[in-house]
Amino acid sequence: MARGRSCGYDHQRGLILDQAAALFAHSGYPGTSMNEVAQACGLSKPTIYHYFRDKYALLVDITDGHVTRLQSLVDEVQRQSLAPELRLRMLIERFVQEYAHARHAHRVLTEDVRFLQAGDRERVLDKERAVVEAFAQAVAELRPDTGGAGLSKALAMLLFGMMNWMFTWLRPDGTLDHESMAPVVADLFLAGLPAVRTPGKPGHRSAGQKVVTTVNCDA
Structure with a gap:
């Protein structure tokens, strides 16, 4: 019978990921060695390899794990069936x-x-794109006129x-801190959203009308 993992296995694995993420964020993935990860964790390098086969495996787990958590946040908010403005506020x-x-982890991802x-x-x-699309759809629910113009995604990217x-x-x-800034970001975006002008058709812009330029975003 195969021996199961100890009760502290996942906890130790999480601590290693946290230390590796901090090192990658500070020095970059190429500039960080497994020796440095082991030293930061207070563990031997063979112990690190017990949890992760190599440095690349750490990078995969950090990036994929972070964006998966973001997807989970989107799912949690969407399951609450909130009104459009409240849903977008809560997402933000x-x-x-x-x-x-x-x-x-976020810096490593970016x-x-x-x-x-x-x-x-x-x-x-692909997971990032799904997250951006969820925000774009939330924007389009508040401003349906931005969807057809391709502006809802651009607005989500600005957010x-x-x-x-x-x-x-x-x-x-x-x-x-982030806790105090969270409602500020939501207030700033939601208050500005009604003032956004959708792009007019080429050659039909009225005098003095501002030009809204959309960008091709592939998050």
């Missing part, structure tokens, strides 16, 4: 709060996903631009 706030606890092999990278990116890069300027020991 839950994501910002999640980033507070996973800033290292900066080191290019080091994944093609199959793993596409799987992770992610606010949420995704907060870790670059929001100090962990500062006056503001």
Whole structure:
């Protein structure tokens, strides 16, 4: 009979992933060695290999695990059958709060996903695309006119631009934190959404009308 895993196996594995994510976020995936991961964990390198076959396996678990958690947040919010504005607000706030606890994994996802092999990278990116699409659909429910213009996805990407890069300027020991900024981001986006103008047909723009440029986003 095969011996089962100890009760602390998953806990230890999670701690190793957390330390590896912090190292990757600080030094980059190529600049981090398994020796450094072992030292940060206070474990021997053979012990690390008991949990992960190599450094690449760490990268896969960090990136795939993080985006899978984001998908789970989307599913949790959607199961609540909320009104469109409240659903989008909750999505924004839950994501910002999640980033507070996973800033290292999030940085690895945004900066080191290019080091994944093609199959793993596409799987992770497909999950990212599904998350973006959920936000785009939530935007389109509030502003149905943005869907046909392809603007709902662009607006979702602008929203992610606010949420995704907060870790670059929001100090962990500062006056503001992710918890307090979550409703601010939601207020800013939801208050501005009604003012967004959809693009007019080429050659039919009225004088003085602002041009809204859409971008081809493939998150």
